[in-house]
Amino acid sequence: MALQTIEHVAAWRQTLDARRAAGQRVGLVPTMGALHAGHMSLIRRAAGDCDVVAVTDYVNPLQFGPTEDLASYPRDIERDGRIAAEAGAELLFAPPPGEMWPKPPMTSVQVSGLSEPMEGASRPGHFDGVATIVAKLLALSGPCWAYFGEKDFQQLAVIRQMVSDLSLPVAVMGCPVVRDADGLALSSRNAYLNQTERALAPNLYYALLAGKRAVEDDGETDPGAVTDAMAVSLEKHPEFGLDYAAVVDPLDLTRPVRIHGEVRLCIAARLGRARLIDNVPATPPDN
Amino acid sequence: MALQTIEHVAAWRQTLDARRAAGQRVGLVPTMGALHAGHMSLIRRAAGDCDVVAVTDYVNPLQFGPTEDLASYPRDIERDGRIAAEAGAELLFAPPPGEMWPKPPMTSVQVSGLSEPMEGASRPGHFDGVATIVAKLLALSGPCWAYFGEKDFQQLAVIRQMVSDLSLPVAVMGCPVVRDADGLALSSRNAYLNQTERALAPNLYYALLAGKRAVEDDGETDPGAVTDAMAVSLEKHPEFGLDYAAVVDPLDLTRPVRIHGEVRLCIAARLGRARLIDNVPATPPDN
Numbered sequence: 001m002a003l004q005t006i007e008h009v010a011a012w013r014q015t016l017d018a019r020r021a022a023g024q025r026v027g028l029v030p031t032m033g034a035l036h037a038g039h040m041s042l043i044r045r046a047a048g049d050c051d052v053v054a055v056t057d058y059v060n061p062l063q064f065g066p067t068e069d070l071a072s073y074p075r076d077i078e079r080d081g082r083i084a085a086e087a088g089a090e091l092l093f094a095p096p097p098g099e100m101w102p103k104p105p106m107t108s109v110q111v112s113g114l115s116e117p118m119e120g121a122s123r124p125g126h127f128d129g130v131a132t133i134v135a136k137l138l139a140l141s142g143p144c145w146a147y148f149g150e151k152d153f154q155q156l157a158v159i160r161q162m163v164s165d166l167s168l169p170v171a172v173m174g175c176p177v178v179r180d181a182d183g184l185a186l187s188s189r190n191a192y193l194n195q196t197e198r199a200l201a202p203n204l205y206y207a208l209l210a211g212k213r214a215v216e217d218d219g220e221t222d223p224g225a226v227t228d229a230m231a232v233s234l235e236k237h238p239e240f241g242l243d244y245a246a247v248v249d250p251l252d253l254t255r256p257v258r259i260h261g262e263v264r265l266c267i268a269a270r271l272g273r274a275r276l277i278d279n280v281p282a283t284p285p286d287n
Numbered sequence: 288m289a290l291q292t293i294e295h296v297a298a299w300r301q302t303l304d305a306r307r308a309a310g311q312r313v314g315l316v317p318t319m320g321a322l323h324a325g326h327m328s329l330i331r332r333a334a335g336d337c338d339v340v341a342v343t344d345y346v347n348p349l350q351f352g353p354t355e356d357l358a359s360y361p362r363d364i365e366r367d368g369r370i371a372a373e374a375g376a377e378l379l380f381a382p383p384p385g386e387m388w389p390k391p392p393m394t395s396v397q398v399s400g401l402s403e404p405m406e407g408a409s410r411p412g413h414f415d416g417v418a419t420i421v422a423k424l425l426a427l428s429g430p431c432w433a434y435f436g437e438k439d440f441q442q443l444a445v446i447r448q449m450v451s452d453l454s455l456p457v458a459v460m461g462c463p464v465v466r467d468a469d470g471l472a473l474s475s476r477n478a479y480l481n482q483t484e485r486a487l488a489p490n491l492y493y494a495l496l497a498g499k500r501a502v503e504d505d506g507e508t509d510p511g512a513v514t515d516a517m518a519v520s521l522e523k524h525p526e527f528g529l530d531y532a533a534v535v536d537p538l539d540l541t542r543p544v545r546i547h548g549e550v551r552l553c554i555a556a557r558l559g560r561a562r563l564i565d566n567v568p569a570t571p572p573d574n
Contacts, residue, residue: 009454021308106399107418107452113393131394132453139426140454165394166419167296167427 003085005077005092009100009140012093016054016142024051026144028170029089030137033057034074034188038178040087042147045175047088050145054091055084056137058100063129069273074191093141100136109135111158111165114253118266119154119277122243127158134159135166143169151177151185153264153279157253177278179205185278192274200239201276204269207233207245208280211265215282221259223247226282230267243268243275250281259284290372292364292379296387296427299380303341303429311338313431315457316376317424320344321361321475325465327374329434332462334375337432341378342371343424345387350416356560361478380428387423396422398445398452401540405553406441406564409530414445421446422453430456438464438472440551440566444540464565466492472565479561487526488563491556494520494532495567498552502569508546510534513569517554530555530562537568546571 006012016026027046031039039055046053057080064070077094084092108128114120115127138146148156156174163170178186183205184198193201210233214220220229230245248255250264259282266279293299303313314333318326326342333340344367351357364381371379395415401407402414425433435443443461450457465473470492471485480488497520501507507516517532535542537551546569553566 013454013456101452105452106401107449108397108399109422109453110395110397111393112395135396135422136453139456142430142456162394165388165392166396166423167300169300169426169429 003081003089003092005081005094007094007096007099009095012091013140013142015091016144019052020143026050026141027053028138028141028144028146029053029055029084030134030146030148031055031057031080032059032073032188033077033080033094034191035080035083036186036188036190038149038151038186040083041178042149042175043084043087043089045173046145046147049173052091053087053089054093054141054144055080055089056093056141057084058093058095058133058137060129060133062105062132063126065123065125068123069189069192072192074188105132108132109162111161114154114158114161117154117248117253117255118244118246119268122268127155130155131158131162135162135168138163138168138170145171145173147173147175149177150174150279151187152277153266154253157251177280183209185276187276189274189276193272197239197272197274200237201271203234203237203240204267204271204276204278205280207231208265208267208278211245211247212280212282215259215263215265215284217285219285221284223256223259223263226259226265230265234267234269239271241270243270247282260286290368290376290379292368292381294381294383294386296382299378300427300429302378303431306339307429313337313428314340315425315428315431315433316340316342317421317433317435318342318344318367319346319360319475320364320367320381321478322367322370323473323475323477325436325438325473327370328465329436329462330371330374330376332460333432333434336460339378340374340376341380341428341431342367342376343380343428344371345380345382345420345424347416347420349392349419350413352410352412355410356476356479359479361475392419395419396449398448401441401445401448404441404535404540404542405531405533406555409555414442417442418445418449422449422455425450425455425457432458432460434460434462436464437461437566438474439564440553441540444538464567470496472563474563476561476563480559484526484559484561487524488558490521490524490527491554491558491563491565492567494518495552495554495565498532498534499567499569502546502550502552502571504572506572508571510543510546510550513546513552517552521554521556526558528557530557534569548574
């Protein structure tokens with residue numbers, strides 16, 4: 001399908017307004033570019049649900065900390081456009097520098113509670129940057145179905161809460177993690193891994209599976225024992241620097257005292273230059 | 288004109304979407320009810336500019352501090368409806384308790400810089416509450432022209448900045464202060480004044496005029512001398528408790544070192560149970 005690339009906010013809004021006026025449902029896939037098969041699965045899902053798929057491609061500086069990888073984050077709009085079109089997108093929003101914020105924004109959207117544990121604790125201000133850019137992208141894209149990957153599980157929870165609290169005219173669609181054949185969750189940041197690190201990287205997923213087995217096969221109900229199982233599994237590979245391993249409620253991200261219902265196992269670790277995150281659901285055997 | 292009152296978010300959005308689909312421009316007047324001639328001037332202005340005027344009537348708890356007048360704030364939806372209709376509104380959004388936030392919101396919209404001086408310093412968290420509710424009202428009302436009074440001058444600046452930073456599909460229209468014959472700016476909180484206080488209340492405006500004369504007639508360029516003139520004027524009436532008198536840039540609300548162009552003179556004071564605010568423009572004679 002031919003892809004139309006749009007650079008300016010006003011033209012983007014007009015284009016999507018015209019589609020809606022023609023009775024089309026807009027599927028929005030917000031991305032930071034560096035598209036991979038995970039993004040393609042979001043676009044394909046949106047193409048199945050909606051009449052037109054609109055992908056946004058913008059590396060949002062607000063969600064990077066001062067010591068993070070904003071400068072090195074991979075950018076290739078032309079390649080992104082080919083991948084988006086192949087997956088079924090018709091429209092690509094690729095604002096040049098200065099288009100989104102001619103002056104630094106004073107406005108910040110914050111989601112308390114959900115933003116504080118895990119990624120929020122490791123990356124201060126990260127979710128304020130995420131909530132702010134997503135609020136803006138949703139405002140300038142208008143009413144739509146918006147697709148986000150469960151790979152960024154906490155981000156998805158933050159966005160759902162924001163959309164609900166602010167009554168944004170958006171249906172938030174969470175989509176499953178897409179993995180390579182060896183289990184590594186797809187991520188633009190996997191590009192930072194050298195060959196040795198790439199071979200080790202699936203052990204992050206295996207650590208999650210160790211936790212999942214503890215819950216589902218062993219019937220472990222103590223969250224501390226489950227996170228220990230995840231940490232012990234990852235410690236077999238000293239190349240990883242574990243950031244956190246957590247058992248959380250899948251809706252509000254609180255830490256249960258006992259596991260008695262579906263939980264989400266979440267993990268983050270450094271490996272070489274990359275910081276990787278992943279998560280899996282786990283359900284105790286009596287559920 | 289017959290007024291339609293709507294209580295639910297979904298019905299409000301659908302009603303305004305239908306008007307827009309029919310090609311109508313929506314004029315939105317967000318209020319906390321207790322409508323007076325100031326609100327009527329906003330509604331009349333909107334009726335002149337737009338095809339349909341939609342008034343929201345919701346006392347937003349987020350913008351009140353713990354020791355402020357949330358419980359006593361005047362509420363009378365039926366009276367508001369009559370006044371809104373008389374001024375030319377067709378639609379009134381009056382959400383019952385629990386409709387706006389079934390659970391306390393976790394999401395907060397903050398506008399740094401503009402929110403910090405004057406009202407922000409006196410009322411911590413006030414503008415976060417304002418920005419959050421206005422973001423929500425604009426999201427659930429959809430693309431529109433939105434009318435706000437200059438009486439709340441800092442609020443207007445905060446909202447303009449938020450709309451720009453978040454690319455909300457809204458034209459923000461600021462409208463002049465409406466005053467009683469003796470000069471008192473109309474405010475729902477004037478209802479808190481007893482007869483003696485009401486007679487004294489215009490002295491707040493006269494203090495602004497003293498500052499305006501200093502700038503415009505005396506050519507005073509030192510902001511400190513202008514605020515002194517305002518304070519000295521108000522001190523003649525010890526019933527007032529001056530909160531602040533300020534000379535600010537009309538766009539970014541910063542305090543100029545010297546006055547050389549239009550400025551805004553702002554004042555806030557307590558009088559009896561009420562806390563009153565007001566402002567006027569002032570332009571030096573060489574402009």
